Amino acid sequence: MAESDKEKREKAQSFFVRLGSTIVLICLGGGALYVGGWFLTLVLMLISLCGVFELLRVFQLHKSSLGVATYLFVALYDIVLKLQWENYILPLYILYLLVILTIFVLQFPKYEVKELACAFFSLFYVAVSLGYIYQLRQLGNGMFAALVLLCACGNDIFAYMVGILIGRHKMFPRLSPKKSVEGFIGGILGAALCGYIFGFAFQSSAVYGDHNYPILFAVICGIGALPAVVGDLAASAIKRNYDIKDFSQIIPGHGGILDRFDSMIFTAPIIYYLITILLQAYL
Numbered sequence: 001m002a003e004s005d006k007e008k009r010e011k012a013q014s015f016f017v018r019l020g021s022t023i024v025l026i027c028l029g030g031g032a033l034y035v036g037g038w039f040l041t042l043v044l045m046l047i048s049l050c051g052v053f054e055l056l057r058v059f060q061l062h063k064s065s066l067g068v069a070t071y072l073f074v075a076l077y078d079i080v081l082k083l084q085w086e087n088y089i090l091p092l093y094i095l096y097l098l099v100i101l102t103i104f105v106l107q108f109p110k111y112e113v114k115e116l117a118c119a120f121f122s123l124f125y126v127a128v129s130l131g132y133i134y135q136l137r138q139l140g141n142g143m144f145a146a147l148v149l150l151c152a153c154g155n156d157i158f159a160y161m162v163g164i165l166i167g168r169h170k171m172f173p174r175l176s177p178k179k180s181v182e183g184f185i186g187g188i189l190g191a192a193l194c195g196y197i198f199g200f201a202f203q204s205s206a207v208y209g210d211h212n213y214p215i216l217f218a219v220i221c222g223i224g225a226l227p228a229v230v231g232d233l234a235a236s237a238i239k240r241n242y243d244i245k246d247f248s249q250i251i252p253g254h255g256g257i258l259d260r261f262d263s264m265i266f267t268a269p270i271i272y273y274l275i276t277i278l279l280q281a282y283l
Helices: 003-035 037-058 065-082 086-106 113-137 143-166 181-204 213-241 257-278
Strands: 170-172 176-180
Touching: 003 037, 003 143, 037 065, 037 113, 037 213, 037 257, 065 086, 065 113, 086 113, 113 143, 113 257, 143 176, 143 181, 143 213, 143 257, 170 181, 176 181, 176 213, 181 213, 213 257
Parallel strands: none
Antiparallel strands: 170 176
């Protein structure tokens, strides 16, 4: 068999493995969003802890006292969100900073300032960003949170598919050689299409009256796909900085938690604020 045919078969196989994992994740994520409550909190906490562990392992801090403190505050942050103690979120950040500075002082000179920055970055980059999924679940009847899954997964699937079929022009060859301009455009259009279709299901619930939710959700998912691409490329940049292929191998076809949720990390906060701004007139 010619090499080109072999490569095409490998790409097709990789695509279907990736698609299968994505479908499973959408079903599991959709189920958690539907149930909500403490179940969703625990699922997000587990995802955040795994993601923070993967990132701290890259920084070689996953087994350190800084790592333990970060895991603790990831859990505390998700609990504070569940209990809707919004007034305690900023003090929690300050307390976390105080704790890691105390560790820095008590164990000096074990850690350098850059390692404190890496720990602080890990908490915000993963846990705080993903926490916006729970905050979206608290808006309205909870269906808004599904936009994060649709936007990120729709962008990923369509970008990957269009890139394989017609991708010719490399977008960031030094950072992510497989990503193409055609795939980038296809991902945005695909995410918008997912939002458009979901808008009909949302509108049929008649919770907020007769508004043009298909168009509105298409715009939100299309815009949300832009930071999804940035999130994906940011994760790629981290991996290239530290010369690793994947953060882990926990998800077939994707790699680790951060390899799969890298786009959602940026998408969730953007969609949350787009929802609160654009739907303000409707709620």
